[in-house]
Amino acid sequence: MADTPPSTRTPGQPGPSTATTGTATTSTSRRPALSPSRASDFKQCPLLYRFRAVDRIPEAPSKAQVRGTVVHSVLEQLFALPAAERVRERAHELLAPTWRGLVAEQPELGELFDGADDPQLDSWLESASGLLDSYFALEDPQRLEPESCELRVETELESGVLLRGFIDRVDVAPTGEVRLVDYKTGAAPREVGEAKALFQMKFYALVLWRTRGEIPRQLLLMYLRDGQSLAYTPDEAELRRFERTLEAIWQAIQRAGNTGDFRASPGKLCQWCDHQQRCPEFGGTPPPYPGWPEPDPGVETALDRAD
Structure with missing residues (x-):
């Protein structure tokens, strides 16, 4: 892999592209992009960003x-079901088949349990049922008709920074107001965690604004472990400031990508990091810098979006 500096646009490349939603881009080569998870990684620890992206x-x-x-x-x-079928019992019925389908796609996930008869699997599925029960206590899905679920969004800022991500749900009221909804399977966070969650939602709000020309009326975070919701209303001035923040993050990523100088930033979250054995803060040595990834370090996975 060539050790080339990251760039937002190569010579001869077209200017800002039209944002896409819900479908893959037609280009055969995907440019480096910034996603909420990868932006949060770099803010938390540039070395973590390097290991992941x-x-x-x-x-x-x-x-x-x-x-x-x-x-x-x-x-x-x-x-995706008719409104009349969106009941608690139906959601519970979907759990086990969804788990089996996920393992069929990613067999390594089956190693989390000792076979289908592992009692821990039953307990784990039961805990997932509890999260669904909590969801139904927060809202009635029979009364909602989302415009889209798991919506892939992408837009390019005037500065050339490409933003990409997935929104759990987009609701549009009969009067036209837009609400972005994100499910969190953890508990409602304290101040630091709340700021991180709102960072993700502001990212989506900015992408939607730059895509549709409309600022979402509400950003709604639903915390299913303890049945709490956090609603937030962004405004234009705030999203413009946030846009500048993302541009600054991307510029910092570019500088680090050009030199390979992704430094560790130790903090409280280090105790849960998978990369301690290769982190200098813990006496480890990172692998040789392989150069800027191709085609794209901005990919988000379903695990990134799950909390």
Whole structure:
């Protein structure tokens, strides 16, 4: 892999592209993009960003992460059903088949449990059922008709920074107001965690604004572990400031990508990091810098979006 600096646009490349939603781009080569998860990684620790986006070192998913992915998938399937069928019992029926389908796609996830008869699997599925029960306590899906679920969004800022991500749900009121909804399978966070969650939602709000020319009326975070919701109303001035923040993050990523100087930033979250054995803060040595990844370090996975 060539050690080339990242760039937002190569010579001869067309200018800002029209944002796409819901479908893949037609280009055969995907430019480097910034996603909410990767932007948060770089803010938290540039070396973590490198391990995930540049080196692409696999990380073992936790049971909690995979449970979040399953619950997200069940809710997506639920809204694909006719309104009359969006009931608690139907959601519970979808859990086990969704888990089996995920394992069929990613067999390594089956290693989280000791076979289909593992009692821990039953307990784990039961905990997922509890999260669905919590969802139904927060809202009635029979009364909603989302415009889209698991919506892929992409837009290019005037500065050339390409933004890309997935929105759990987009609601549009009869009067036209837009609400962005994100499911969190963890508990409602304290101040630091709340700021991180709102960073993700402001990212989506900015992409939608630049795509449609409309600022979402509400950003709604639904915390299913403890049945709490966090609603937030962004405004234009705030999203313009946030846009400048993302541009600054991308510029910092470019500088680090040009030199390979992705430094560790130790903090409280280090104790949960999978990369301690290769982190200088813990006496480790990172692998040789492989150069800027091709084609794209901005990919988000379902595990990234599950909390």
